[in-house]
Amino acid sequence: MTLRGRSEGKPVYVRLRDIIADAIVSGRYRDGDPLPSVRAFAADQGANPLTVAKAYQGFQDEGLIVVRRGVGMFVAEGARDRLSTSERDLFIREEWPAVRAKMERLGIDPAELLERS
Numbered sequence: 001m002t003l004r005g006r007s008e009g010k011p012v013y014v015r016l017r018d019i020i021a022d023a024i025v026s027g028r029y030r031d032g033d034p035l036p037s038v039r040a041f042a043a044d045q046g047a048n049p050l051t052v053a054k055a056y057q058g059f060q061d062e063g064l065i066v067v068r069r070g071v072g073m074f075v076a077e078g079a080r081d082r083l084s085t086s087e088r089d090l091f092i093r094e095e096w097p098a099v100r101a102k103m104e105r106l107g108i109d110p111a112e113l114l115e116r117s
Helices: 012-025 038-045 049-061 079-106 110-116
Strands: 065-068 072-075
Touching: 012 038, 012 049, 012 079, 038 049, 049 065
Parallel strands: none
Antiparallel strands: 065 072
16 A cells, blocks of 8 residues: 555655554564565655654554664564554544444445445
């Protein structure tokens, strides 16, 4: 996934953070795995390296990545579980009410959705 496919309403460093978080939650990067260097990720995303560094710094501040001097950045132990929990809570709190309201407006039965899955 790249920045080009993301919502334009968010700051770039937040969109980069979303891409990294999604890669960790989906298992592309597991606990202990190395992350791409700032320069490599910036080149891949077409972003400024300083902006990527800001996104990575946010993860480091939250304890979701660890830096090993001279080696690189790695996904911290438990990062996937912590990110999954926070993403789930965010979805339920901020996105689900709108989805539920739209389902009600359209007369969509949740059981029907489960049958189609």
